[in-house]
Structures are given as structure tokens and as C-alpha cells.
Amino acid sequence: MSGQKIVVLGTGGTIAGTSARAGDNIGYTAAQVGVEHLLQAVPALQALTDCHLHTEQVAQIDSKDMDAPVWRALALRCAHHLQETDVRAIVITHGTDTLEETAWFLDQVLAADKPVVLTCAMRPATALTPDGPQNLLDAVAVALTPGAGGVVAVAAGEVHGARWVQKVHPYRVNAFSSGDIGPLGFVEEGRVRLTRAWPKNQPSALSGKALAAIENIVDAAQWPRVEILMSHAGASGAVVNALVRDGVQGLVVACTGNGTIHQALETPLVRAQASGVRVVRSTRCPEGQVLPKPGDVLPDSFGLSPVKARITLMLDLLGQGAD
Missing domain, CATH: 3.40.50.40 (Rossmann fold)
Known part of the structure; x- marks a missing residue:
């Protein structure tokens, strides 16, 4: 084992959801399975020899209920781990409904030279053919890709930059798009094929010099x-x-x-x-x-x-x- 660490932060969502019936992909309850158990259910992740997976449960919610306190906690844990020299990347398990918002929030408040990879699922963990395990594998593949950096989202074999990613379908497993700019890349059999360069963490023109830093997020009462x-x-x-x-x-x-x-x-x-x-x-x-x-x-x-x-x-x- 190389000693490099990938930190996997869990926040809940459909990827951690369960249903009473295995064939039920919509009548499930989100955020029921802990992030450590999600990883244990993917044998290929347990077989990794070039990194160590470290898990933390930051939250356990349906992402439709995402709010400022969870964002604050998530940003702080990301900032903490990004500063650790032995951490290569961060992977975040998240619900699909507000994934694009969390991705953009983290993009704006983190100096993420290392990869911060959000992933998710459209089907619960108890589905007959859950998409979460493959998305987790793909997210880790992105995290391990040489030169990777910035905040990205990975789902259905596609890599999307935080600025452009958007949920565009309420049910199908390939529910995300980057609009007319297209995906940042694709994950194919564990390898990433980029269509353009990794995103660079630059403040948007709208936020200017007043872009909030982590300290502002922590100190703000409201x-x-x-x-x-x-x-x-x-x-x-x-x-x-x-x-x-x-x-x-x-x-x-x-x-x-x-x-x-x-x-x-x-x-x-x-x-x-x-x-x-x-x-x-x-x-x-x-x-x-x-x-x-x-x-x-x-x-x-x-x-x-x-x-x-x-x-x-x-x-x-x-x-x-x-x-």
C-alpha cells in the first residue's frame, strides 16, 4: 500500500437509500446506509492496493433537505483533509437532487488543487441493479487519475465540472448533463478519458474579491x-x-x-x-x-x-x- 489516502465523506442520499422491495426504485427512503457499509459492498474497492480509503459520515440526509449547517460541516471537513499531505483526494457520496448546488458551493469555497469528487445514485442500494457501486468505483478512479484536480461530479460513466453540472432527469440513471458544453470526460473501464482540461479553481466574476472564505462560513451566525x-x-x-x-x-x-x-x-x-x-x-x-x-x-x-x-x-x- 502506497500510504496515499482517499477520504470518502458520506452525506446520505439515494446512494445510501433502502426500499422494502428490491424492485422499487422510487418508493425508497434515502440516507439509510452508512458510507462505510457502502464501500464494503463494493469488492473492487476493498481490493485496491495503491491507496487507503478513509470514511467519515458528515451527514445522513435526503439531499432535497440540504442546508447551510451541512454545507458548513462538509466544507470544514474537506478543508481539513485537503491540507493533509497524505490525502490524495476526497470523494463525497451525495444525493442527486442538490448535488449540483453542493458541487458549486464547494468549488467556490475550497482551494481544491486536489480532486474533490462528488458521486451519487439514482437507484437505492437495495435495487435489483443499483448504480451506486459503479459510480463509487468510477469516482475513486477519477480521484486516482494523475493530474486530476478541482471539484467534479461523477455519475453514469461521465465526469462533469462543478460549474456546468445539472440534474436534467428525475428518474433515469444518466440524469446529469453539462448542457451544451458537454461532459469534462468519461470513465471507461476504470480509466478517465478527458474531453478538456481539469477545472482550475478560480473565483467567478460575480463573486469578485468578496468571495467567502472558510473563516466567513464558520464565523457567520446566519x-x-x-x-x-x-x-x-x-x-x-x-x-x-x-x-x-x-x-x-x-x-x-x-x-x-x-x-x-x-x-x-x-x-x-x-x-x-x-x-x-x-x-x-x-x-x-x-x-x-x-x-x-x-x-x-x-x-x-x-x-x-x-x-x-x-x-x-x-x-x-x-x-x-x-x-
């Missing part, structure tokens, strides 16, 4: 409140007014098309921005991004999806509060 709204036919501005009265600090709008907003919604959003609420436009289109135009009153998300724009805006506000 994270900034940022909500997501959608523009649609017949949209109303009433919800904007209600959120402003309730003390919201940031609003991300999932706009139609190229950042367009229903006029009944746009007027109160501009008013909210003038009152000090941060407003950011994204698009509800699954591919492409908002192309800004001269004279835009509301800023765009620099290509981030609504949920990722929310995270970056939240961290930006958190960083400003720490100045």
Missing part, C-alpha cells in the same frame, strides 16, 4: 437570505414586495429566454435593487446563458444557473458582511 423567483406568463410582483418586506437580501430571477422578465415582475425587482436588495438575472433555459446588453438595469449571472447564481450571490453577501 447566512444571507437569497431567494429564487421565476418569470413566467402572468407573473406578479407581489412575491417580490413580500420578500423585501420580510428582509430578503438577494433575489435571483430565473428569466425567460435571454434574461427577459415579465413587466409586472421587473418593476418591483428594479425597485428592490434600488432599495439595496441584490438582484441577479439567470435564465430558466436548460442550455446557454444570458448574453448581457448595453443598458441592462439588472445584472446577469455570468452564465450560472439560477441555483448556482443563488449560491454565489449568497457567498458574495456573506463575504461583504465579513469585511
